[in-house]
Amino acid sequence: MLSFNASDGTNTKTRVAVVAAGIVSPLGFGLQDTLGSLRKATDCVSPVSRFDVSRCRCKTAAQIPDDRLIRSGQKGRKKARLHRASHMMIAALAELFEVDSSFQPEVTIIGTTSGGMSYGEDYYRAVQQHANLRRSPEWIANYPPQKPVLDAQHEFGISAPCFVIANACASGTNAIGRAFECVRSGKYNRVLTGGYDAISELVFVGFDSLQAATPEKCRPFDRDRTGMVLGEGAAVLALENFESAVKRRATILGEIVGYGISTDNHHLTQPDPSGTGPKRAMEQALRSAGYVAGQVDYINAHGTATPFNDAAEGKAISELFGEVPVSSTKSMIGHSLGAAGAIEAVICLLALQSQFLPPNINFRAPDSGFPLNIVANESRDSKIETALSNSFGFGGTNASVLLRKVAA
Numbered sequence: 001m002l003s004f005n006a007s008d009g010t011n012t013k014t015r016v017a018v019v020a021a022g023i024v025s026p027l028g029f030g031l032q033d034t035l036g037s038l039r040k041a042t043d044c045v046s047p048v049s050r051f052d053v054s055r056c057r058c059k060t061a062a063q064i065p066d067d068r069l070i071r072s073g074q075k076g077r078k079k080a081r082l083h084r085a086s087h088m089m090i091a092a093l094a095e096l097f098e099v100d101s102s103f104q105p106e107v108t109i110i111g112t113t114s115g116g117m118s119y120g121e122d123y124y125r126a127v128q129q130h131a132n133l134r135r136s137p138e139w140i141a142n143y144p145p146q147k148p149v150l151d152a153q154h155e156f157g158i159s160a161p162c163f164v165i166a167n168a169c170a171s172g173t174n175a176i177g178r179a180f181e182c183v184r185s186g187k188y189n190r191v192l193t194g195g196y197d198a199i200s201e202l203v204f205v206g207f208d209s210l211q212a213a214t215p216e217k218c219r220p221f222d223r224d225r226t227g228m229v230l231g232e233g234a235a236v237l238a239l240e241n242f243e244s245a246v247k248r249r250a251t252i253l254g255e256i257v258g259y260g261i262s263t264d265n266h267h268l269t270q271p272d273p274s275g276t277g278p279k280r281a282m283e284q285a286l287r288s289a290g291y292v293a294g295q296v297d298y299i300n301a302h303g304t305a306t307p308f309n310d311a312a313e314g315k316a317i318s319e320l321f322g323e324v325p326v327s328s329t330k331s332m333i334g335h336s337l338g339a340a341g342a343i344e345a346v347i348c349l350l351a352l353q354s355q356f357l358p359p360n361i362n363f364r365a366p367d368s369g370f371p372l373n374i375v376a377n378e379s380r381d382s383k384i385e386t387a388l389s390n391s392f393g394f395g396g397t398n399a400s401v402l403l404r405k406v407a408a
Helices: 031-039 076-081 084-099 117-128 136-141 147-155 171-184 201-209 242-247 276-289 307-321 337-354
Strands: 016-025 045-047 060-062 107-111 162-165 190-197 233-241 254-263 298-300 325-327 386-393 397-404
Touching: 016 031, 016 084, 016 171, 016 242, 016 337, 031 337, 084 147, 084 190, 084 233, 107 147, 107 171, 107 337, 117 136, 117 201, 147 162, 162 171, 171 190, 171 233, 171 254, 171 337, 171 386, 171 397, 190 337, 233 242, 233 337, 254 276, 254 337, 276 307, 276 386, 276 397, 298 337, 307 386, 337 386, 337 397
Parallel strands: 107 162, 107 190, 298 325, 298 386
Antiparallel strands: 016 233, 016 254, 045 060, 190 233, 254 397, 386 397
């Protein structure tokens, strides 16, 4: 059983280092590709190419090209069998081990919402059409949410037990938070964590049916925002007891210092308009770290560009942090659901390492309902020591993680 102690910031805790990371998203493959695209404020949203969207309001998403997902060593039957999500996890984990080849996790905690959803779609269509079900064992075997994680672990000889967190759009951040608690409590020395999600037709059409997806540009926190766009990707982080990492002379990319979680139970899809849920998650992350709001230098917001979500989060941020710089990188890469929190945590690490503020593109006019210091349209250099990453999901689930730069 996974065992950890919740942290309240009152006792001496083990420091938690990030010793390696890997990422694949529409911004690129790897940390350097991602950093370059962030610096350039690259808009990765394009017309959907994976399935028919002719009857949908929204016709765009941020997608990863298939030809870059398949590693050269994965050929023949294995290449054809694995789900795209497995290839994403393998690509992200490959980079992590390039950074730290000796990292061996005791446990793996990964967030997702969709698993191998598109294989479920294929199976359903085949049954409905009375088609040949020759591939049904492949579809069924690769459908469960743990399968991409196990595929990636198998690729690199990892035998650690795997735990999957599916907690709506906060899944990736909650996975990192739980992994952080595992190491901070002293119960575990090394934990692999992160999140993944591959775009699927069922999820795309679902958000479109809710009219949460926009037929226009994604404009987080903009006065005229009209909704979200979907994205996809995977990111993984290697967390380790700080003293252990120093002792074995590992490269330390950053430090996770706080984690907060809350729920407001206001509505199935809409947050409490007061912003109380997001605010409590951010406050708890600060308490967990022993920080005050004035010590946070940058916030990577959940920022989906839906009217209600941005209003609630914007209100909470402005009340708690005032003029701290804020951006939603979903404006560039869409909302990758269970992967979003992991991808955005890695983006925060890059911001801390390279001392810049990632941009919130497509921003035209501020919303008078919540005064925020938006990093509008272009990245900018800035001295930042701490960054907060937010993820808020359906059902009122809210999570925040606080990251800190480690002195060279």
